[in-house]
Amino acid sequence: MLAYIARRIALALPALFGLVVLTFILSRVIPGDPAATLAGDAATPAQIADIRARYGLDRPIMEQAWVHMRQVLSGDLGNSIFSGRPVSEDIARRLPATLELTFVALLLATCLGIPLGLLAALNHNGPIDHLVRVLSVGGLAMASFWLAIMLQLQFSMEWDLLPLRGRMDVPLGLPPRVTGFLLIDSLLAGRGDMFVDAARHLVLPAVTLALPGLATIARFTRSGVLEALQKDYVLYARAAGYGRFRLATIYVLRNAITVTVTQIGLLFGALISGAVAIEAVFDWPGLGTYAVQAILSADYKALLAVTLVVGVIYAAVNVLVDVAQALIDPRVALQ
Amino acid sequence: MHLLRSAFLALVMLAAQPAQAQAPRPLVWGDTLPATLDPHAIFDVPSQFVLLNVYDGLYRYQGNPPRLEPWLAESHTVSADGLTWDFTLRAGVKFHDGSAMTAEDVVYSFRRLLTMNRGPSAAFTPVLTPDRVTATGPLTVRFVLSSPYSPFLTAMPLVAIVNPRAIAPNVVNNDWGAAWLAVNSAGSGAYSVLPGNYQPRVSLDIQRFPDFFRGWAGNPRPVETVRARPVMETSTRVLALLRGEIDATDSYLPTDQVERVERNPRTRVARDESMRVFVIRMNNMRSPFNNRDARLCLTHAFNYEGFNNVILRGFVVRNGGPNPNNLWGNPPDLVPYAFDLTRARAHCDAARAAGVDLSRPLEIHVQNELEQTVQAAQMYQADLRRLGITLRIVPNTWPGITSSTTRSETTPDMWIHWVSTYFVDPENWVGQMYDSQFHGTWKASSWYSNPEVDRLLRAARTSLNREERQRLYADATRRVVADAPDIWVYNTVNLRGLSRRIEGYTFSPVGSGGEIRLMSLAE
Numbered sequence: 078m079l080a081y082i083a084r085r086i087a088l089a090l091p092a093l094f095g096l097v098v099l100t101f102i103l104s105r106v107i108p109g110d111p112a113a114t115l116a117g118d119a120a121t122p123a124q125i126a127d128i129r130a131r132y133g134l135d136r137p138i139m140e141q142a143w144v145h146m147r148q149v150l151s152g153d154l155g156n157s158i159f160s161g162r163p164v165s166e167d168i169a170r171r172l173p174a175t176l177e178l179t180f181v182a183l184l185l186a187t188c189l190g191i192p193l194g195l196l197a198a199l200n201h202n203g204p205i206d207h208l209v210r211v212l213s214v215g216g217l218a219m220a221s222f223w224l225a226i227m228l229q230l231q232f233s234m235e236w237d238l239l240p241l242r243g244r245m246d247v248p249l250g251l252p253p254r255v256t257g258f259l260l261i262d263s264l265l266a267g268r269g270d271m272f273v274d275a276a277r278h279l280v281l282p283a284v285t286l287a288l289p290g291l292a293t294i295a296r297f298t299r300s301g302v303l304e305a306l307q308k309d310y311v312l313y314a315r316a317a318g319y320g321r322f323r324l325a326t327i328y329v330l331r332n333a334i335t336v337t338v339t340q341i342g343l344l345f346g347a348l349i350s351g352a353v354a355i356e357a358v359f360d361w362p363g364l365g366t367y368a369v370q371a372i373l374s375a376d377y378k379a380l381l382a383v384t385l386v387v388g389v390i391y392a393a394v395n396v397l398v399d400v401a402q403a404l405i406d407p408r409v410a411l412q
Numbered sequence: 413m414h415l416l417r418s419a420f421l422a423l424v425m426l427a428a429q430p431a432q433a434q435a436p437r438p439l440v441w442g443d444t445l446p447a448t449l450d451p452h453a454i455f456d457v458p459s460q461f462v463l464l465n466v467y468d469g470l471y472r473y474q475g476n477p478p479r480l481e482p483w484l485a486e487s488h489t490v491s492a493d494g495l496t497w498d499f500t501l502r503a504g505v506k507f508h509d510g511s512a513m514t515a516e517d518v519v520y521s522f523r524r525l526l527t528m529n530r531g532p533s534a535a536f537t538p539v540l541t542p543d544r545v546t547a548t549g550p551l552t553v554r555f556v557l558s559s560p561y562s563p564f565l566t567a568m569p570l571v572a573i574v575n576p577r578a579i580a581p582n583v584v585n586n587d588w589g590a591a592w593l594a595v596n597s598a599g600s601g602a603y604s605v606l607p608g609n610y611q612p613r614v615s616l617d618i619q620r621f622p623d624f625f626r627g628w629a630g631n632p633r634p635v636e637t638v639r640a641r642p643v644m645e646t647s648t649r650v651l652a653l654l655r656g657e658i659d660a661t662d663s664y665l666p667t668d669q670v671e672r673v674e675r676n677p678r679t680r681v682a683r684d685e686s687m688r689v690f691v692i693r694m695n696n697m698r699s700p701f702n703n704r705d706a707r708l709c710l711t712h713a714f715n716y717e718g719f720n721n722v723i724l725r726g727f728v729v730r731n732g733g734p735n736p737n738n739l740w741g742n743p744p745d746l747v748p749y750a751f752d753l754t755r756a757r758a759h760c761d762a763a764r765a766a767g768v769d770l771s772r773p774l775e776i777h778v779q780n781e782l783e784q785t786v787q788a789a790q791m792y793q794a795d796l797r798r799l800g801i802t803l804r805i806v807p808n809t810w811p812g813i814t815s816s817t818t819r820s821e822t823t824p825d826m827w828i829h830w831v832s833t834y835f836v837d838p839e840n841w842v843g844q845m846y847d848s849q850f851h852g853t854w855k856a857s858s859w860y861s862n863p864e865v866d867r868l869l870r871a872a873r874t875s876l877n878r879e880e881r882q883r884l885y886a887d888a889t890r891r892v893v894a895d896a897p898d899i900w901v902y903n904t905v906n907l908r909g910l911s912r913r914i915e916g917y918t919f920s921p922v923g924s925g926g927e928i929r930l931m932s933l934a935e
Contacts (some may be wrong), residue, residue: 112815116530161450162595240657287706375809
């Protein structure tokens with residue numbers, strides 16, 4: 078198993094290397110001069126040229142790429158060209174917000190998607206199956222920013238049930254930062270009121286983010302279970318007198334779920350990137366809004382760092398998914 | 413055990429009632445925050461919130477129309493040749509750490525600004541070097557300019573006076589404390605930054621400074637704490653105001669939201685004519701824009717009334733030239749161009765007769781995140797089609813566009829933006845937009861060149877006589893408008909959504925009404 082894990086990690090490294098090089102080149106060839114942006118609204122051409130030279134932006138692109146690679150390999154993501162602060166500090170502050178939202182959304186999508194998919198398959202072509210299919214198609218087709226606004230209008234404005242934006246009600250302040258996950262930090266601080274407030278703030282963005290994932294998981298689980306139900310061992314198990322529930326959850330689901338697990342891994346990456354739109358609408362101070370602000374201000378250092386961090390998370394999750402698959406189905410590791 | 417107890421308690425509360433804050437709500441300011449708190453590192457519209465509340469300058473603009481008032485300075489004198497400027501400072505000004513402000517602090521601030529060569533330094537570097545700022549006494553400072561520059565005083569409010577004693581322990585690698593000051597403050601303003609709270613563009617908490625040098629007698633119920641929490645999305649910002657989650661939006665409330673905000677009993681819209689001109693630029697160095705008839709054709713093809721009164725619902729004021737209507741130096745007899753497709757067609761025909769090719773598709777760059785620029789381009793596109801001109805709309809961003817305007821070859825055919833109030837002087841508009849010496853800056857991105865206009869603007873820049881300057885700027889403006897290098901559309905009426913519990917909100921085009929010391933919260 079260890080050799081299998083090492084192999085998966087080794088396969089991820091060239092992808093990350095390619096990501097660093099490609100994103101750097103892309104960030105420097107697209108229109109937008111960071112020096113002009115940094116110089117500010119009232120800058121003269123001489124001032125812009127001075128800044129360009131000071132930050133090495135006047136060097137050949139490959140030389141800049143090499144300097145960037147060396148920085149990244151030494152663990153330095155550089156400073157934001159706008160704020161002058163280390164990008165790693167900004168990301169460390171923002172990442173927990175995105176991860177907290179993503180984890181909760183993934184939890185929702187998984188905990189609801191798998192049972193729904195299973196139920197649909199067990200009621201193949203029945204009313205529940207039709208309902209799940211409609212929900213799946215709807216969940217995938219609905220634009221998330223539209224859904225976000227609709228949920229805000231209904232649950233915040235119309236019914237006044239849930240907060241509209243942000244991670245915590247402003248007058249409450251924030252719990253002392255330990256993990257950056259407000260749900261955890263508020264519990265560590267013994268502040269139940271903050272935990273409740275953080276949980277309430279999570280509901281709408283997490284539901285919005287979870288819906289397409291839920292639909293995907295439900296669909297894959299449904300088709301996996303349907304396929305498994307046709308297998309001989311299910312027929313024999315049925316003939317041996319196993320109960321419907323035991324048959325479905327232990328024999329069928331375990332065999333059908335490997336595809337779903339792969340999808341959950343892929344979804345994690347998709348959810349992090351999908352969080353960009355959700356974070357903007359719900360004013361969630363995570364990595365997505367940070368990336369948008371970096372794009373709008375041509376802060377290429379910040380943008381490169383965000384891309385790299387998301388890439389590393391994505392690669393790590395894929396390795397974990399591979400391991401999980403191997404644990405569920407040992408034949409995967411043997412192959 | 414402690415964790416489990418908290419979790420249980422939390423779950424019980426979650427099932428019960430929404431959390432209610434017991435303390436009265438602080439003022440929650442929903443306008444945009446800057447990327448850094450260092451007032452010498454950045455100069456844009458969001459940074460003015462920090463400049464006005466946390467820092468002070470020697471002079472400051474107040475009210476609308478803005479008056480330039482002595483602030484940290486008591487008075488100034490200028491030599492007859494316009495080169496030597498002496499400022500006498502106010503005694504008894506304290507920084508947030510309690511230390512007294514001296515002339516040396518002013519010298520340090522200007523040297524820091526000019527050496528770092530960022531932010532608002534561009535307003536001074538052509539005429540001022542760090543060594544020409546000196547303290548001539550404990551409370552007197554002298555500036556010796558390399559050439560006369562009459563907007564010098566009007567640009568004074570751009571420069572924050574910082575406390576060198578707070579910065580000195582935090583200087584790393586001769587950086588003038590830039591890394592530290594990016595997330596901390598060293599000012600004397602009416603509010604001080606609550607340490608450790610600031611997150612670039614996300615949150616900033618400031619609290620009232622009781623020893624503020626102007627005192628608080630003018631406001632018996634000042635706001636004690638302000639929590640600035642920018643809201644990124646326009647729709648969320650409006651909803652947050654209506655719901656009471658924030659007390660103020662930014663000052664660019666979409667015109668289609670005005671009625672909605674005013675209908676809500678808890679909110680209102682502050683409407684104030686500002687000094688912010690909406691302009692469609694044309695690259696005058698490129699065909700067909702290098703032909704006056706072609707430019708006039710394009711100028712007459714924009715439906716000013718339709719855009720201003722229908723799309724923007726009349727919440728703007730038609731502005732026929734580069735200077736805001738309400739600024740001195742603007743010729744009062746200026747007649748704005750009108751939407752007239754017949755005249756436009758005649759000018760187009762004249763341009764074609766002169767050999768100008770109007771058949772190539774023209775590109776107009778819009779700022780995608782600013783809806784008005786897109787709306788203007790789409791309306792313009794439809795009208796130009798009636799003249800047989802194809803307009804292609806190119807989505808872009810502010811940095812994307814401004815960085816392309818450093819060379820005429822990379823400057824777009826056309827692009828849309830506003831010129832905000834950085835300092836209240838025609839130099840901020842017609843001076844820096846149409847004097848060819850500014851080519852390569854975004855403000856002069858129409859690449860207009862007219863030797864006579866250059867002469868007038870340069871004479872206005874060096875004259876110390878206000879009447880003469882007024883005449884020179886008016887003359888230059890008339891000539892510029894006659895040449896139609898750009899399409900000037902409107903002067904902004906700032907629209908800021910406010911909670912009704914905010915009292916004393918006072919608008920000034922510089923800072924867009926973000927001066928908190930004047931406000932109080934209704935009980």
